Amino acid sequence: MDIDRVEKLIRPGLATMHGYDPIEPIDVLERELGKRIVKLDGNENPYMSSPRARDVLAHFPYYHIYPDPLQRNLREALSVYTGFPPDCIVAANGSDEIIDLVLRLFVREGQEVLNFPPTFGMYPFLVTVCGGMLVNVPRKSDFSLDVAAARAAVTPKSRVAFVASPNNPTGGAASEDEVRALLAMGLIVAVDEAYFEFSSGTVAGLVPQNPSLIVLRTFSKWAGLAGLRVGYCLCHERLAGHFLTIKQPYNVNVAGEAAAIASLKDVDYLKANVGKLRKERERLFAALSAIPWLDVYPSQANFLLCRVKENRAGGRVATAKTVRDGLRRRGILVRFYESAALRDCLRISVGLPEDTDALLAGMEEVWNEA
Ligand SMILES: Cc1ncc(COP(=O)(O)O)c(C=O)c1O
Missing domain, CATH: 3.40.640.10 (Type I PLP-dependent aspartate aminotransferase-like (Major domain))
Structure with a gap:
């Protein structure tokens, strides 16, 4: 049987389905960018395992x-x-x-x-x-x-x-x-x-x-x-x-x-890290809320969703995509969405305090170059 006939045997819904969007492996990205990645796109735990x-x-x-x-x-x-x-x-x-x-x-x-x-x-x-x-x-x-x-x-x-x-x-x-x-x-x-x-x-x-x-x-x-x-x-x-x-x-x-x-x-150790992340979430929420071109949604998880507002003032236009791309060039990864309900949205995982610092500095630079 040739491969065309083999493929015809695949269940109809599966032969043409769009697969799960894969994330890029961090080592590949680090090699590509030549620097340590601040990984805030996967809702992983920056304090690692116990x-x-x-x-x-x-x-x-x-x-x-x-x-x-x-x-x-x-x-x-x-x-x-x-x-x-x-x-x-x-x-x-x-x-x-x-x-x-x-x-x-x-x-x-x-x-x-x-x-x-x-x-x-x-x-x-x-x-x-x-x-x-x-x-x-x-x-x-x-x-x-x-x-x-x-x-x-x-x-x-x-x-x-x-x-x-x-x-x-x-x-x-x-x-x-x-x-x-x-x-x-x-x-x-x-x-x-x-x-x-x-x-x-x-x-x-x-x-x-x-x-x-x-x-x-x-x-x-x-x-x-x-x-x-x-x-x-x-x-x-x-x-x-x-x-x-x-x-x-x-x-x-x-x-x-x-x-x-x-x-x-090791629950006490891990819960202490959860406590640090919850605290950092509050700090990140306050800092992102202070950015005039962003709206931030309250979160009970280890990430924050924010929406890039219409921001044509002063001739500057930053969109969620330009922010994502600008951060990425600086080695900072955040999640960007294209669906209608999440238009202009970014999801940012809560990281270490230094990750928050790098993110905020990166956002300011991205805005200034927009
Ligand atoms: C809502 C939700 N459920 C499940 C998962 C996946 O969890 P697991 O790694 O245990 O498969 C995620 C991961 O991002 C998630 O956001």
Whole structure:
């Protein structure tokens, strides 16, 4: 069979789909620019992983052995951290994999998934891969959920709603009442709390009374393990049993599992870093708010969304794209968006205090050269 015929056998929705936009590896960029990169485009943790996690990885004796498919040690450790029984916890290859597992478990080809843009791009990507129908319910102009519009969008084919809370990239959190309202629509509601540790709330307390609620969490942000890919969910124990049955048996690799367990023994250290980032978020918010050509949105996560205002005064015109490009030339990376709802927006991850200093100096230079 030639490759043209082989490609004709690919599922129609997948042969032509636009893949997930990949990020550029930092070492490639550093080589390209010839200087240290201030990386504020990935919502990663600039304080890195815990020393205990790094030490455990350096001396781990079982890289040659397959991981435990039932993740017993990790789920026990997560039980202590979350207060949920181990039977209500499932770990995965990043919380991205939990999104995928939710779709595999509940969504057949043609069934509908509610999405609340602007939000995390992994939901549309994975809905497309599983053959589901994405139903977008745009957020209001302040980026809060439009619950009435969600209710109107529900059909007999609706199965799942994904709510990032705090939302990436807008930074606000959904209220408990909003989540209750979505649950009352008869959907599986997956609340993605990837930024939980940076925020001031959680809906995990609703899980015991609501078997249709799944709360997603991750070690990528607060624990600095983004590269090792460890996420998990909190849900009804029977649902957890189904996830354990359908997941890839070795979805969490031994390095990720060991590092996550070590991180859970270093919670005070990691939470102190979260505290520093929350403090730096406030400083960055104040500094960006003082820039006359920017609007900044409040955030409960480790990033801030800002909008470059119309700014033709004095003959100067800076756009979000020129700011992004100008910062990039200076080795400072921030995230830029092209969708209509995020027109003129930049998302800036909270970094070290010196990263904030470099960013602010860079923004001033970019403005002066516009
Ligand atoms: C809302 C949201 N959920 C999930 C993730 C991915 O988490 P993980 O690294 O655990 O797959 C991200 C990462 O940026 C995110 O913003």
